[in-house]
Amino acid sequence: MWQIMVYIIWGVGVVYLSSLWLGNTGSGGFLPAREGTFGQRIVAEAGTILLSIPALLILSVLWRASGHIPELWQYAGYASLCLGAVAVSYLQSRRQEQTEDKRQAALRVSRNESGEPELSGEKRLHSSWFLHAVAEEGPFVLLLPGVGVVLAVLTAVMCRMDGWWFVACVAELLLIWVGTAEGTWLLIRQKLMSVRERALLDWQRESREYMNTIRSQRHDFNLHVHALTGLMDSGDYEECRAYLHRMAAEAADVNDIMPVNDAVVGSMLYRMREKARSQGTDIIYRITYDMSDTLCSGFELNKIIGNLLQNAIDAAVTEEDKTYGIHMALFRRRGNTVITVENRFVGDRSQIQRAFEVGYSTKKHHEGIGLSMVQRTLKLHGGRIYPEFEGDRLRFVVNIPNRIRLEGTDEETYV
Amino acid sequence: MIRTWIVDDDAGSRVAAETALSAYEDVIVTGRFSGGAELFEALQSDRADLLILDIELGEELGFHLARELKECCPDLLIIFLTGHASYAIDGYGFHPVDFLTKPIRQSRLDEAMEEVRRRLTHQGTPRADVQIVLRSLSGSRIVDVSQLLFLERRSRRIYMTTTEGEERIANYTMRELEEMLEPHDFFLCYQSVLVSLRHITGVIDVGKGLYELSLKGTAVKVPLSRNRHDELLRRLREMG
Numbered sequence: 001m002w003q004i005m006v007y008i009i010w011g012v013g014v015v016y017l018s019s020l021w022l023g024n025t026g027s028g029g030f031l032p033a034r035e036g037t038f039g040q041r042i043v044a045e046a047g048t049i050l051l052s053i054p055a056l057l058i059l060s061v062l063w064r065a066s067g068h069i070p071e072l073w074q075y076a077g078y079a080s081l082c083l084g085a086v087a088v089s090y091l092q093s094r095r096q097e098q099t100e101d102k103r104q105a106a107l108r109v110s111r112n113e114s115g116e117p118e119l120s121g122e123k124r125l126h127s128s129w130f131l132h133a134v135a136e137e138g139p140f141v142l143l144l145p146g147v148g149v150v151l152a153v154l155t156a157v158m159c160r161m162d163g164w165w166f167v168a169c170v171a172e173l174l175l176i177w178v179g180t181a182e183g184t185w186l187l188i189r190q191k192l193m194s195v196r197e198r199a200l201l202d203w204q205r206e207s208r209e210y211m212n213t214i215r216s217q218r219h220d221f222n223l224h225v226h227a228l229t230g231l232m233d234s235g236d237y238e239e240c241r242a243y244l245h246r247m248a249a250e251a252a253d254v255n256d257i258m259p260v261n262d263a264v265v266g267s268m269l270y271r272m273r274e275k276a277r278s279q280g281t282d283i284i285y286r287i288t289y290d291m292s293d294t295l296c297s298g299f300e301l302n303k304i305i306g307n308l309l310q311n312a313i314d315a316a317v318t319e320e321d322k323t324y325g326i327h328m329a330l331f332r333r334r335g336n337t338v339i340t341v342e343n344r345f346v347g348d349r350s351q352i353q354r355a356f357e358v359g360y361s362t363k364k365h366h367e368g369i370g371l372s373m374v375q376r377t378l379k380l381h382g383g384r385i386y387p388e389f390e391g392d393r394l395r396f397v398v399n400i401p402n403r404i405r406l407e408g409t410d411e412e413t414y415v
Numbered sequence: 416m417i418r419t420w421i422v423d424d425d426a427g428s429r430v431a432a433e434t435a436l437s438a439y440e441d442v443i444v445t446g447r448f449s450g451g452a453e454l455f456e457a458l459q460s461d462r463a464d465l466l467i468l469d470i471e472l473g474e475e476l477g478f479h480l481a482r483e484l485k486e487c488c489p490d491l492l493i494i495f496l497t498g499h500a501s502y503a504i505d506g507y508g509f510h511p512v513d514f515l516t517k518p519i520r521q522s523r524l525d526e527a528m529e530e531v532r533r534r535l536t537h538q539g540t541p542r543a544d545v546q547i548v549l550r551s552l553s554g555s556r557i558v559d560v561s562q563l564l565f566l567e568r569r570s571r572r573i574y575m576t577t578t579e580g581e582e583r584i585a586n587y588t589m590r591e592l593e594e595m596l597e598p599h600d601f602f603l604c605y606q607s608v609l610v611s612l613r614h615i616t617g618v619i620d621v622g623k624g625l626y627e628l629s630l631k632g633t634a635v636k637v638p639l640s641r642n643r644h645d646e647l648l649r650r651l652r653e654m655g
Contacts (some may be wrong), residue, residue, distance in 0.1 A: 051584040248518035256523075284522060288514060334594065353548055353555045386595060389546040389557070399594055 062310050107138050153414050186335040189389075202398035213254060260330070261290040264298040265305065269328075272309045281316040282325040283309065289330055294337040295381040304377055304385075307370045308341040315394075324393075337400045345394030352394060417531060418462070420446035422454050423469035423496070424479070428517065432467050432496060435519045451480045459481050461490065465512075465531055470497040481509045492534055494527050517652055545599055549575070550585035560599045564614050565637055566592055567606040578632040602650055604628060604639045612650055 224247055231240040253273070260266045273283040291301065305328075312326040327342040345352070371385075378385055383400035419442055423429045429447050436442045439497045446463060448454045450472050466484070470477035477495060484491055493511040494520070495502070512534065513527035545560040573592070574583050593603050600612040610628060618639065619627045626639035640646060 063495065249520070252516065252518055252520040256520070258516070284526075286523070286526075333597075349546070349557055353557065384591070387548045389544075391544050397595070 075134040200206060210263045213270060214220040256285040256287065259287045259290050261292045262298040262301065265291065265301050268302045268306055269309075272306065272313070276309075276313050276316070276326060279313060279317045281313065281319075281322040283312075284325055284327050286327070286329040287331075289337060291330070291337055295383070295401050295403055296377070300377050300381075304374050304398060305339060305341075307374050308339075308398070311370060312341050312343040315345065319344055319346075332402070335402050337398075337402055339398040339400075340395050342390075342393050342399075344392055345389070346392055349389060352389075416443045417464045417535065418443060418445045418456070419465045419467060420444070420448065420454070420463040421467045422448045422450070422477070423467075424449045424472045425469075428469065428496075431517070431519065434620055435521060435524055436467070438521065438524075443533070451475055451483075454480065455483075458487065462488070464535055465492045465494065467494050467496055468511075470495055470499065470502050478505065478509065481511070485509070492531055494531070505644070511642065530564075547595065547599075550587070552583060552585060554609075556584070560596075560611075561613070562632075563596075564633055564635075565608055565610040566601075567609075567637075574633065576633060599655065600650075602643075602647060604637060604643050604647060606640065608637055610637050612647075612654060615651065616645075618647070627641055 064111065078354075218284065224243075228240060228243060229242060231237075257266050259271045260269065269283075269285060271283070276283045294301065296304065309326065316322055316326055321344070324344045327340075329338075329342075331338055344409045375385055378398065378400065381400055385396060385398045388395045388397055417439075419445060421429050421432050422433065426449075429449075433444050433447070436444060442465075446454075446457055447459070448457065468477045468481060472480070477497070481493055481495075484493065493509065495509075495511050495514045496517060497514075497528060498517045504516075512530050513523070515523055515527060546557050547560060548555050549558050550556075558575070558577065564576045564578065566573060566575045566584075568574075568589055571586070572583055573585070573587050574581050576582075589603065589607060589609065592609050593601070596609060601609050602612050604610045610630070614630045614632060615628050616631050617629045619629060619636070621627055624641045626641070626644055627636040628639050629636055
């Protein structure tokens with residue numbers, strides 16, 4: 001009886017440690033193992049342990065069938081296996097934390113005003129998921145299954161196993177190994193899925209907001225007709241005129257942005273102007289290109305334009321005279337998409353020269369990665385950004401190549 | 416005074432446009448038309464400086480009118496006005512002064528009228544105080560566009576010549592430089608030379624179909640390639 005108890009405690013220990021491993025790679029647990037307090041993590045691990053109970057039962061049955069009572073040095077062999085698992089688990093979790101920190105650092109730049117990270121910061125490094133995982137997590141990913149095999153062989157040799165005992169031990173190690181490999185794979189999938197899904201959700205949310213603005217104008221139509229009829233009937237023409245002017249301004253706000261094809265970009269432009277207005281300045285858009293052939297994705301465009309507009313707003317609110325506002329133009333020139341963002345600037349021009357250096361910022365409490373990140377994103381697509389001064393105005397000019405569609409084919413070529 | 420005609424099939428829209436234009440003292444609306452036929456009839460006997468043109472004129476499209484107008488009166492400035500913002504993308508092919516959507520936003524019309532005045536008086540050039548930032552060998556350099564005479568690629572290096580002399584800058588492709596400087600009236604007069612149109616004082620025919628450009632502020636002559644000759648003259652004429 002006590003032997004069974006020993007087996008069970010022993011098994012729980014091993015399975016728990018392997019579950020730590022599994023938990024860290026995200027295959028089990030009710031909560032993601034890396035998040036939350038220590039207590040929450042333990043709860044998460046408990047979930048993994050529950051899932052591992054069937055494995056424990058199989059092991060117990062196998063051990064009993066072998067009739068083998070392990071000796072002290074065999075315990076030691078097993079303990080070393082467990083320690084190995086802990087070490088691997090720890091190393092991997094550190095690695096993940098570092099990756100996550102890097103990701104967060106990249107995301108912090110592109111948080112929108114409601115504090116949500118803009119997922120434009122996420123980018124697949126390789127077209128193949130596998131290569132992407134290796135690039136993202138490091139070659140360590142490849143080592144994990146290998147480490148499992150090495151541990152299995154080492155333990156088998158150290159414990160001088162034979163018969164059922166050998167089978168039981170190898171079965172358990174295989175379970176850990178498979179769990180780890182599968183867990184790693186699941187983690188990668190989960191991460192990539194979450195990037196794609198969250199990006200999609202973001203896109204949907206943004207599009208919905210934008211569509212809602214347009215839709216609500218349509219809904220408001222009835223209301224407006226009602227109100228205007230009332231004002232006309234009662235002969236209050238002055239109020240009627242004021243009402244109409246407010247309506248016209250509201251309609252013009254959306255019209256300015258309408259040419260943009262991508263709802264995500266449209267929505268960002270709309271929000272940025274709201275934001276500028278709430279801070280006492282304004283953005284005047286002059287958009288004559290829909291960006292349908294621009295080489296950047298909507299998210300990248302958001303990151304580029306959003307950063308420039310944000311900088312302009314930050315600069316404009318410190319100005320005493322906010323009447324000039326921020327002027328943004330978007331047009332096509334010689335097979336390129338050109339975006340210019342202009343605002344009044346009276347400071348030191350050499351500051352602007354340095355603005356593209358990483359870590360340089362004229363603003364307090366700022367990471368100073370905005371412009372250098374914009375530049376990096378642009379470089380990926382063969383685009384560029386440069387500043388120009390005109391009178392007391394500063395203008396950032398962004399140039400992004402367009403793709404050219406060859407007539408009659410779906411082929412695309414780049415210039 | 417800027418003589419302005421309004422073409423719109425909707426009477427209310429015409430009044431709205433005229434009201435918006437009444438904000439400018441130098442604008443006088445001398446014609447109001449509901450379609451192309453009326454417009455071309457009026458053109459037989461009269462002229463305007465500026466045309467406010469609606470795009471959806473009943474059956475016909477304002478674009479068609481714009482195309483015909485470019486043929487018969489190339490100097491007529493056009494501002495498109497439409498309820499459909501998406502037309503803007505096609506509309507710019509006609510090089511209008513601007514493209515405005517209904518309802519008119521006065522601040523946008525202000526900008527458009529500013530551009531109209533610039534084009535009418537050929538004052539488009541005095542944007543002389545523009546400075547651009549170029550990457551230099553030691554970082555970057557702020558350059559006054561008005562002092563920049565030409566840029567040249569020689570043995571894979573880029574040299575810029577300003578009124579102060581020649582200086583080597585970081586490597587750019589000529590295409591990059593052309594895209595950056597074209598809006599400031601620079602012209603690729605030779606495969607490897609980008610010249611400031613504002614500084615050209617003369618085109619010298621050196622024989623055998625070869626040309627050189629003399630520039631204000633330097634004794635250096637800049638080559639002009641034969642197949643760019645006509646284009647250059649056209650650009651210079653456009654600038655007045």
